[in-house]
Amino acid sequence: RPEELINKALDTSRKPFVARDGQRKGNSNDSQEKLSPGKAFYKHLMNGVSNMLPLVISGGILMAIVFLFGANSFNPK
Numbered sequence: 001r002p003e004e005l006i007n008k009a010l011d012t013s014r015k016p017f018v019a020r021d022g023q024r025k026g027n028s029n030d031s032q033e034k035l036s037p038g039k040a041f042y043k044h045l046m047n048g049v050s051n052m053l054p055l056v057i058s059g060g061i062l063m064a065i066v067f068l069f070g071a072n073s074f075n076p077k
Contacts, residue, residue: 008014035043
């Protein structure tokens, strides 16, 4: 079966599949679909959350390191 699949993939006499316009699905930046204000706000909010995630994680790691050493660990007394 693997050889049959490889031969099918390498066969140039077959025509490639082309989707009709009505069958297009997925995320494409070409389509300028109009979003409702609520959905647009949600989309921008989630984009901001994705961009902030590394900062939040690094802040949590830094806080864990500080708590590991303790608040009074650098006290000279």
